[in-house]
Amino acid sequence: MIALGLEGSANKLGVGLIRHDMTTTPPTVTILANLRHTYHPPPGEGFLPKDTAQHHRSHILQLVKDAMAEGNITPKDISVICFTKGPGMGGPLTSVATVARTLALMWNKELVGVNHCVGHIEMGRQITGAENPVVLYVSGGNTQVIAYAEKRYRIFGEALDIAVGNCLDRFARVLNLPNDPAPGYNIEQLAKKGTKLLDLPYTVKGMDVSFSGVLTYIETNAPALLASGEYTAADLCFSLQETVFAMLVETTERAMAHIGSKEVLIVGGVGCNKRLQEMMDQMASQRDGKVFATDERFCIDNGIMIAQAGILAYQTGYTTPLEKTWCTQRFRTDEVFVAWRE
Amino acid sequence: MAAAALNERLTLQIPLPSPRLAKIAADVLDVDKDLKPEVSRRLISTQDNILTLDFQTSTLKLLRTVVNSSLEMVQMVVSTMASFDTESEEP
16 A cells, blocks of 8 residues: 655655555565755744745645656555644644645545654654664654653653754854754754853753753853854854763663663654764663664654654544644644554 | 623625535535534535525624634635536536
């Protein structure tokens, strides 16, 4: 069976087509197309809901056409249409869901509304083959430490205020770094040239983390520090990354200790960061464990993860009736009944 | 406190290529319910190939907002139909 997946909860618009060949055990999974178009605001700015929604509306139809052409798929080949129900930004989510609904009604297909976080997890599992890892889901909009137990992805710990990616993205604005390809990517590159570590607030509260304090601190003090010549922009990027990533490694390790896990799966846009992967790997090796990560095709928001999580649910008989295909900005990861796992 | 009177009104009648497509558009749009029905309401109906949107709001500003966002979604539905409708291709 073939699923079309549509994703647009933040500034990345993704369209994916995935095939599950049900004649094998387990089914053979093939990615037929995974296309993305990203909305980049000018340096120094963040992306606002209205502009982001407009970007998605402008690009989604061509992206769907291109994906179907690349996968050599016609509407009759598609078994189910999956879309991001939430969490995320309201206007962008609804713009994409509107297309999903229209296609489903025109082509007479079922719809599956997918939780964005579960999409990341299921694609990470599929690509890496990790058995039962502690999942660190880190992006511009989300920061959660997750582990699977009894049909749900349980949130062991999370950011109490803003996501780690949001902290990084907003600091990038202070430095006026470009948003293309992503502010976090540009911070990562600049951080590689940093040598001096600035002592920054470090906030871990049990299983949870907090980033608004370190962001306020570095936003407030960066201009003076840079002007004094004591620290370069590269030093500040380096210091921020070392600090926030250490916080994430600490809480991930705590979760591993709690459940006795030897595997860490990092998903979400911040998961592309090589320094984070390196730090996590150092911790995991000390515990005789292993880190799984994917590349930017799957780390960064994409449509294929929505198709994957959607098709897994669909295979258990799950569909979303039309009247329930509304979108929601808040959608907890543990709200989803993970029927497709033991 | 008295409920706000929904005195600002606007009706949009949008022709679609067929009754089937008008009904699909109505069903798609109607999934998203009014965020604040006490001050802004939208009623969706069809008659043959005409999609009708009836707006009732307490202020002009709310009327502009809800009409603008509805039209953005209508545009999305209509262009999706233009690009991807398969039924019109069948003999």
